[in-house]
Amino acid sequence: MIPIAKKIRVLIAKPGLDGHDRGAKVVARALRDAGMEVIYTGLRQTPEDIVEAAIQEDVDAIGLSCLSGAHMTLFPEVVKLLKKRKSGDILVAGGGIIPEEDVPKLKKAGIKVVFGPGTPLRDIVAFFETAGKGA
């Protein structure tokens, strides 16, 4: 039996209209296997939905997955709404098909890290472990 202990809580979310969530599910599974509590909210979520869920679930971090090309609109919107709701301490990571040249712009907009295709799962796990420890 695993005793009660503080757990890292992560929301994995799919903003926007693309219906491909294999990647999000693989990441959710990897974080689960690393001992975290992962809330997966399913497809086609608005930034408002995602921020509301993150607040109610009191997560340490959010992982956004987007393969549709709408990341430049959707990812910064999530960060903006979090700040508006006094929850700017929740870290936001992005993943999906994201062109190299967009990465610095996303980081400037408050996305902590961007994981492109081929990122080893251990790198993703390591990011959320650090996020959960309040670093």
Place this chain on the structure above:
Amino acid sequence: MREAVPARKGAARDSVSGLVDDLLAGDKRAAAKLISLIEDDEAEATDALARIFPHTGRAHVVGFTGPPGVGKSSLINRLVRRYRSRDRKVGVVAVDPTSPYTGGAVLGDRIRMADTGVDPGVFIRSMATRGHAGGLALATFDAVRVLDALGMDIVFVETVGAGQSEVEIATRAHTTVVVEMPMTGDAVQTMKAGILEIGDVYVVNKSDLGSEDVLVANLKFQLTARDGWTPPVIRTAATEGRGIDELADALDRHTAYLDQTGLRAKREVARARLEILENAQRLLSRRVANRSRLGRAFDALAEDVAARRLDPHAAARKLLWPTRPREK
């Protein structure tokens, strides 16, 4: 007393009393933070719960149990929308299992409840069992209290997909709903003791799959009146929204029955007894684990039992009544 909470996150530092004030003012973020404090078993949680308690007791608590994949989350989603259309505020606590190997969990009940989105009158919290047996997490009903104090009129509690003996929910909820689906077993399955005895309302979901008549008949055959209430059997198809009005009516009828017969007050006392005992057990476990006088006495008794100088029953009595070892 505005002590700082050692937050999980570097940035967020809220005092417990500040959080409780915000909660009572209807702030969802404060509710979420308080639930985390309770889940993580922080020292401040006891203080927070003590402050919250006087503001609870208003919400009607409905528990949902039944096998995995039977449609509990989808039914709750439909009911949330129905009660919202009548302007009732609705809370949900949905429990999913924690891995016994890694301590991790995937909490997926929210997917089925995505319809409610950003509705200010809805609060949904996913919760992992964190090793607690019985289909619930240890913190589940303290989280329900937080949602009660937040001003929710009705709180739905979804257990982990439960098998045959996860019956704890019935000792905690005002109304217990047992959800089943067709084609999952013969008449003997419905005669078995356990989960099929605890319902105040039974639901045969996925009735669109057909052959639901057999299950409805089998359930009705074994159901008997308890405390003067004969549990109804409701047919639903949650994804199509069929039977939801009938289910909500059944819940409302049971609520009225509890009030009219005084059964609610009786159940509250039964639940209070259980909670006092549970907390006493937890306190005792904690006290014998640390280096207090009681902890040392406990260690000495353990040595005595291991050396066959004392039997475990006598040791337990000695632990609780050191000066009167013969009592009870």
